[in-house]
Amino acid sequence: MDLGLTPLQAFFKVTLPLIAPGIISGALLAFVLSLDDFVITQFTAGVGATTLPLRIYSMVKFGVSPEINALSTLMLLVTVLIAGSAELSRIKGAAKQG
Structure with missing residues (x-):
């Protein structure tokens, strides 16, 4: 015990x-880089591994469809939600500290 907490309690x-x-x-940087760095993702992805940006790129080859628009909108929405929740958590943490 250290200062009244077990090691597990101290960790959490x-x-x-x-x-x-x-x-x-x-995590946010890795997510954004995976979306942005298409060329590296294309060359380093294993056989059968298809990331969402690669899937959208392969679908765009045949023309823009409503499915591509929906996938792109979902990717943007997820990115905005994650960034927004990170910002809210930062603001709440700053408010707790005074």
Whole structure:
């Protein structure tokens, strides 16, 4: 025990809240880079592995369809929701600190 907490409690009450912004930032960066870096994704994707940007690119070859518009809108919506929730969590954390 350290200061009245077990190691597991100390991790969840102290360590995890301190590293959460870094974990969230890293996840958002990885997500955005996977959407943006199409060429690298295309060359490094394994056989049978199709990411959403690769799928949309292969569908665009045959013309823009409503399905492509819907997928692009969903990708944009997910990105905005994740970024918005990260910003809200940052604001709430700043308000708690004073």
